[in-house]
Amino acid sequence: MDSLFPFTALHGQPLLQTALLLATVDPLIGGVLIEGPRGTAKSTAARALAALLPSAREVGRFVNLPLSTSEEQLVGSLDLEAALQGGEVRFRPGLLARAHEGVLYVDEVNLLADGLVDLLLDVCASGVNRIERDAISHAHPARITLVGTMNPEEGELRPQLLDRFGLLVRLGNVLPPAERQAIVRARLAFDADPRAFSEQHAPAQQALAERIVAARATLPMIAFSDADHERVAALCHAAAVEGVRADLVMLRAARAHAALAARRQIDVADIDAVAELVLAHRRHAQAAPDASAPSAGSQAASASQHPASDQASPAQDAMQPSADAGAPAEGDWGAMPSQVLPIAGVKTVRPLNAKKS
Incomplete structure (x- = not known):
């Protein structure tokens, strides 16, 4: 994990870090959608988060979902022949099974097929992946921290799907000079010696990983x-x-x-x-x-x-x-929404086939 940029060394994106930590403590929040241009540390933050997760498995902490993924590759498949002949349900795990207790990352989720996005959000909201084929079914736990990214310039998500993402972080592409310097200095230091940089942040990483474990244990008591x-x-x-x-x-x-x-x-x-x-x-x-x-x-x-x-x-x-x-600025509760008024002097053109009243 030394080759991964430490989560605690990220600069300039406190809202993004907060949202990712919340979704990690309670994956049933429904995932995090990150909206912003390229070069704003979206994938770096998601990978860094995966390194903090209290999972015994190194493989599977971070699973990338390609846009070309099929439904079977995502949810897994059932061996129908084995079920019909021997009555045994054989399940071939998909990406959802691999991502259990880890991070499932979807870059440009707005370009993913709507059906797959809908399926992903269903699983994240329930924590269970269910596969049904020809009256044969199988279910397995899928406690997943879903992280999706999108660039609004490349298309939007349908409102029905957008609403189903638990949290949204909108990242700007203009940062103050001081933050830009801090980000660049950290990145250059990491690229120069990843191991030394990671060791420098190891105590903070360990402390944050322990906080995540403690928060998960505390959650049901609140x-x-x-x-x-x-x-x-x-x-x-x-x-x-x-x-x-x-x-x-x-x-x-x-x-x-x-x-x-x-x-x-x-x-x-x-x-x-x-x-x-x-x-x-x-x-x-x-x-x-x-x-x-x-x-x-x-x-x-x-x-x-x-x-x-x-x-x-x-x-x-x-x-x-x-x-x-921050919440929206203070306003007048009694204010009426603005209305569009016709411009004086502009005549309405009656269609040729319209009947005269």
Whole structure:
């Protein structure tokens, strides 16, 4: 694993790190969709995350799904002849079985066949892969951290599929000079001596890996309070999202955020830290801003009051929401949406075959 860039050495993408960690603690969140141009460390971050996972298997921690993958290659196949002749179900594992307890990475997921994307999201939401062929079925665990990337310039995902991704991170292609320098310096140092660079970050990597294990163990002990439900419902209502998938994902993500902070109850800061990751791709265009939602600055200040551990490490930066993670700016709840008015003086042209009223 020395050849992999350390997760704790990533710079300039705190929201991306946060989203990946949340989906790792609770894969049932439904995966992370990363939207952004090339060269923004999307694949580097996904591979680095896989190296942190508490899996006994080195192979299978990171599985890449090519765009040319067939459904059988993805879900696996059943030997029907063996089942009919001997009554034995023989299963040939696919990519989903290989990715169990690891990261399944789909680059340019917007170019993947809709049917495969739908199937992927079904498995991620349930944690189980089911194969049925001619009245013969087989099921196996598939606890997968799904990471999909896309460049909006190359096409969009259908809204129905976009909504099913748990979290969305939009990456910009313009970084402040200081962050650009930090990224370039780290990359050059890694390329010059990968082993020495990895050894330098090994303590932080180990600490973060242990936090993930502890957070997974803590997760079932964290209950959702009435106040949590009320806060989440208010945010989702203000965003005018359809259905309740956003509510479910936000509660799961807030619980994972609290677990990573080694706490056994959800705070408002946990909900606010994950809200934009959940709502960014679900918010209705005409949604009224939530006047009660804190600004990005207040989120960062609130999150800093609940450090993930007593001993600071570079990995903690991934849990601090940046300015992009803030809720919408304050607005007027009573404001009416803008309406398009006809331009005076422009006559309506009646079709030739229209009847005169």
